[in-house]
Amino acid sequence: MSVTGTPLDRVDGIPKVTGRARYSADQTLPGLVHAVMVTSAIARGEIVAIDTAACERMPGVRLVLTPFNAPHLPKGGKAAADIPTAGHVMSLLQDTAVHYNNQPIAVVVADTLEQARDAARCLRVQYRQADAVLDFAQARTRARKPDEDESADSRRGDPDAGLRGAAAVIDAVYTTPMETHNPMEPHATLAAWDGDQLTLYDATQYVTGVRKAVAAAFGIAADKVRVICPYVGGGFGCKGSVWSHVVLAAMAARQVSRPVRLVLERTQMFGPVGGRPLTEQHVVAAAAADGALHALRHDVTTCTSTIEEWLESAALITRRLYACPNVQTSHRLVELDIGTPTFMRAPGEVPGSFALECALDELAERLGIDPVALRLRNHADTDPEKQLPFSSKSLRECYRDAAECFGWARRDPTPRSMHADGKLVGLGMATATYPTYRSPASAMVRLLADGTALVRSGSQDLGTGTYTVMTQVAADALGLPPARVRFELGDTAFPEAPVSGGSQSVASVAPAVQQAAAAARQRLIRQAVADTASPLAGAPVEDVEIVDGWLQRRSDPAQREPISAPIRRAGGRAIEARASARPGKERQAYSMHAFGAVFAEVRVDPELGEIRVHRVVARYGAGRLLNRKTAHSQLMGGIVWGIGMALHEKTELDLATGRVANANLAEYHIPVNADIGTIDVSVVDEDDPHINALGTKGIGEIGIVGVAAAIANAVYHATGRRVRDLPITLDKLLD
Numbered sequence: 001m002s003v004t005g006t007p008l009d010r011v012d013g014i015p016k017v018t019g020r021a022r023y024s025a026d027q028t029l030p031g032l033v034h035a036v037m038v039t040s041a042i043a044r045g046e047i048v049a050i051d052t053a054a055c056e057r058m059p060g061v062r063l064v065l066t067p068f069n070a071p072h073l074p075k076g077g078k079a080a081a082d083i084p085t086a087g088h089v090m091s092l093l094q095d096t097a098v099h100y101n102n103q104p105i106a107v108v109v110a111d112t113l114e115q116a117r118d119a120a121r122c123l124r125v126q127y128r129q130a131d132a133v134l135d136f137a138q139a140r141t142r143a144r145k146p147d148e149d150e151s152a153d154s155r156r157g158d159p160d161a162g163l164r165g166a167a168a169v170i171d172a173v174y175t176t177p178m179e180t181h182n183p184m185e186p187h188a189t190l191a192a193w194d195g196d197q198l199t200l201y202d203a204t205q206y207v208t209g210v211r212k213a214v215a216a217a218f219g220i221a222a223d224k225v226r227v228i229c230p231y232v233g234g235g236f237g238c239k240g241s242v243w244s245h246v247v248l249a250a251m252a253a254r255q256v257s258r259p260v261r262l263v264l265e266r267t268q269m270f271g272p273v274g275g276r277p278l279t280e281q282h283v284v285a286a287a288a289a290d291g292a293l294h295a296l297r298h299d300v301t302t303c304t305s306t307i308e309e310w311l312e313s314a315a316l317i318t319r320r321l322y323a324c325p326n327v328q329t330s331h332r333l334v335e336l337d338i339g340t341p342t343f344m345r346a347p348g349e350v351p352g353s354f355a356l357e358c359a360l361d362e363l364a365e366r367l368g369i370d371p372v373a374l375r376l377r378n379h380a381d382t383d384p385e386k387q388l389p390f391s392s393k394s395l396r397e398c399y400r401d402a403a404e405c406f407g408w409a410r411r412d413p414t415p416r417s418m419h420a421d422g423k424l425v426g427l428g429m430a431t432a433t434y435p436t437y438r439s440p441a442s443a444m445v446r447l448l449a450d451g452t453a454l455v456r457s458g459s460q461d462l463g464t465g466t467y468t469v470m471t472q473v474a475a476d477a478l479g480l481p482p483a484r485v486r487f488e489l490g491d492t493a494f495p496e497a498p499v500s501g502g503s504q505s506v507a508s509v510a511p512a513v514q515q516a517a518a519a520a521r522q523r524l525i526r527q528a529v530a531d532t533a534s535p536l537a538g539a540p541v542e543d544v545e546i547v548d549g550w551l552q553r554r555s556d557p558a559q560r561e562p563i564s565a566p567i568r569r570a571g572g573r574a575i576e577a578r579a580s581a582r583p584g585k586e587r588q589a590y591s592m593h594a595f596g597a598v599f600a601e602v603r604v605d606p607e608l609g610e611i612r613v614h615r616v617v618a619r620y621g622a623g624r625l626l627n628r629k630t631a632h633s634q635l636m637g638g639i640v641w642g643i644g645m646a647l648h649e650k651t652e653l654d655l656a657t658g659r660v661a662n663a664n665l666a667e668y669h670i671p672v673n674a675d676i677g678t679i680d681v682s683v684v685d686e687d688d689p690h691i692n693a694l695g696t697k698g699i700g701e702i703g704i705v706g707v708a709a710a711i712a713n714a715v716y717h718a719t720g721r722r723v724r725d726l727p728i729t730l731d732k733l734l735d
């Protein structure tokens, strides 16, 4: 009986609900002292002076680090930026320049958190202020091509020719605002030096990335840095890179010769650790009378900081989602005096799908074609951009299943035509997609004398189920019940694994765990058959299997012994195996993506404009699910976030100061339980023989893709009002 595929309860559930799970800010060490990061109050300029005298006199204060006394790092700490997905250009007190409001400019260390916080308020910072560029609408005339992305523009066929002779053309601009990740757990680092050896407990999606980036910042060898992160309280991309506070905590710890804990305040989560940049997306969609797409244009203008280039690749989805012969896309960047944006759950696909999938809805209406039929008419049977077959694709089934469960056939296409309980009813849909990534990963398995297995990989669990799913994979590969497998992660002392980003953890790490487990199992079997005291002595290796913790002969299962027996007879020495797994040539032969269909019903109050998402039905083709329970929970979380994106979320940059005006969870609106109606999510059976040994695609990000478009399309259907600017707040329905 396979454990993989069953809805096993989270193995980390009990430690979490009982408070035994220690997140980074919960970690402690003897002699621990506390750091508070001080951030800039201007968006652009120079720090002229910092008066630390009052601060240093405050009780318990041990250190005040500023640009005027901070130790110099090799290359100004910039070395870290060379490491992809690990480092950003950080603010490490190496100079006095201010590039955005809320930029780290000082660190105060004291015996208690309260003392540090209190003292930090006493710093007097004198600035020379310069004019900041904050208004995207004004600065967009200075939009430029990205320097670092050669694929920013694309063209296939002849879009202009495609536009001529089209039966319908939609030409519209869609915008999405800046958004901020806001995981429940703030970024937190505990840094401790032992001689030249640095240990970091850090809230991160990538322990190895932190190791490499911090080592590079200090100019020390990577093996001098150990990073530990057993639990992450939500990542969503903002913990996929290494930000200033991690290096600053280590710098402070070295200065005070004590372990230092630095936890970001919620306000400091808005700017110094990334966010989703705003986008302005011009879409032109042209089709024949039968709905066949003739041309698509998707031109994206988005923003980055002045210190670093980061691109939200919102038009990529338009290159590959539909079978359109003529497609042109571009990305342009506007530099603003803001913190550098970063990956945020399904970067690119999320804002991109809002624009593309709303435009298709508009096109369907213009042509008098059902929105689902329009998408089926343009279904891409092969990848239109890479000209490759898909490793698997179940999008047709997703449309069909979701439409049927949703009751799409009951939809009257006329806007404002459907009503319930005194509300306008709107039904809308959109397509979801996300690439399936995979990176090299490694794992080790140790079979112990007590009949249990210890399995380790330097991966991370963002709260999504890595612990649980890897336990299942190892249990099956070893022939053990899951209760006898302990899976450990989040430590650079373990075999290396990739960033838990791009929805790739399972596809990358599970094959390594499976291979390491298979190797350990083979070793144990060989040891048993060579052991004269074993009932399996002399048996052919192929005739021995492990079932439910028993070594037994396939030809005669009565000949058996517990797996612990041969290990004990050999003096109790554990049997260990390691394995590395990496993607192979299949990635050149196939295009690999997950797909889905999202249907939403909204209810809109005709007088007040209040919008409620009554229900969402979503179906996905995402390969094989290793755990239906954790997978559904992931997808559902993505949909909830999509509802937030559609109706609530917006990071409000104050154009006068560059300060985020709603840098807290009271004013940065996200959905609460009362905002969520029924969510019906499931995954269609999809057998993908090419993608990896387990047939799995990622599910971490696809859940949020398309949701905002489905809701915007439903709002249009309910009200007749096409809102192209997120979030769809009620004022946009009332004017």
Ligand code: MOS
Pocket (backbone or CB within 6 Å): 205, 235, 236, 237, 238, 240, 343, 344, 345, 346, 347, 500, 501, 502, 503
């Ligand atoms: Mo995710 S935005 O790739 O961490």
